[in-house]
Amino acid sequence: xxxxxxxxxxxxxxxxxxxxxxxxxxxxxxxxxxxxxxxxxxxxxxxxxxxxxxxxxxxxxxxxxxxxxxxxxxxxxxxxxxxxxxxxxxxxxxxxxxxx
Numbered sequence: 001x002x003x004x005x006x007x008x009x010x011x012x013x014x015x016x017x018x019x020x021x022x023x024x025x026x027x028x029x030x031x032x033x034x035x036x037x038x039x040x041x042x043x044x045x046x047x048x049x050x051x052x053x054x055x056x057x058x059x060x061x062x063x064x065x066x067x068x069x070x071x072x073x074x075x076x077x078x079x080x081x082x083x084x085x086x087x088x089x090x091x092x093x094x095x096x097x098x099x100x
Contacts, residue, residue: 007034007038012042015028015032015034015039015042016039016042016043016046019039019043025039025040025043045058
């Protein structure tokens with residue numbers, strides 16, 4: 001899976017200004033060597049961020065991503081602690097014998 005290319009915020013803003021000025025998206029994409037789908041995605045997100053379209057704004061997306069990351073970290077910690085508890089409950093004898 002490839003990681004999407006990240007563009008600077010200033011570049012994104014200038015592209016969206018060109019769209020707002022009425023330049024065709026296909027022409028902007030061709031001139032700048034970026035995907036028209038990238039521009040459509042930016043435009044959609046701008047409409048969400050400005051409340052013109054329903055959805056998660058970029059701040060909410062970042063907050064949700066951070067929360068999901070923390071959940072994964074906590075789930076990993078819980079799994080480790082459960083395994084440690086299991087290991088501590090198992091009786092071990094250095095000679096290989098177990099006691100009740």
